[in-house]
Amino acid sequence: MWNQGGYQDQGQGGFSSPGGFGTPQGTQGDRKSRNRAQNVLPCTTAEILSATQNDDKFYSGEIELSQITIVGLIIAVKESPTRIDYEVDDMTGPPLEESVPEPERIAALRENTYVRVYGTVRSFGGKRNVTAFKMVPVMDMNEVTYHMLEVTHSHLALSKHAASGMSSGAPMNSSTMGDNIYNNQDSGMISGLNQVQNQVHSIIQSNVTEEGASIENVCKQLRGVPERSVREAIEFLSSEGHIYSTIDEDHYKATDS
Incomplete structure (x- = not known):
């Protein structure tokens, strides 16, 4: 989480490379x-x-x-x-x-x-x-x-x-820059689904309305992902029982929402 000291990391040099990734000290x-x-x-x-x-x-x-x-x-x-x-x-x-x-x-x-x-x-x-x-x-x-x-x-x-006039340079702990920072590389991921299928499922799962998420809304949130890919992901998720249609074939809710 962000606090007034910033994202926190207890390492002094943090990450390094030939170009150097350490935070400059400044004058x-x-x-x-x-x-x-x-x-x-x-x-x-x-x-x-x-x-x-x-x-x-x-x-x-x-x-x-x-x-x-x-x-x-x-x-x-x-x-x-x-x-x-x-x-x-x-x-x-x-x-x-x-x-x-x-x-x-x-x-x-x-x-x-x-x-x-x-x-x-x-x-x-x-x-x-x-x-x-x-x-x-x-x-x-x-x-x-x-x-x-x-x-x-x-x-x-x-x-x-x-x-x-206060300084924001609070000391840092490892909860930010380590793998614990968000753990989103593991959270919300369903085994057996590809990237787009997981993203589509996550969007539908987060929708709390009675009618569920529309395909149009899912496409808007996944800008850059072709509509055809979104529809294919929805078809797969539906056939596998992860989601179901509600008021029509364009609105879906997650079975575990």
């Missing part, structure tokens, strides 16, 4: 004039692309964007001998490029997969990107909404501290 002057979220800050691609740059540091208002996390949909994947480049769209602005260097190779994720990315903000040739040290698929679509709430809450908390 005393920087700490007085800018507010830093220690280690991992929830943010959006729009924030990263519109952030002001001072040398190798990036700021959203008075908040430094050093190590960040975003949630979005992979719309393109490009592999090379030294890295994998992903274009991730979180619907807040133009897609942002995420790069995974060879020493930190992460199993390739496919297009039309929602992911949570952890990384550092960089700029090469005037182009912003994120060098990722961790990427995990989103299994519960509620995480997309939850992430946006985290972005709002964390920035309000840090802005409040900046206005009052």
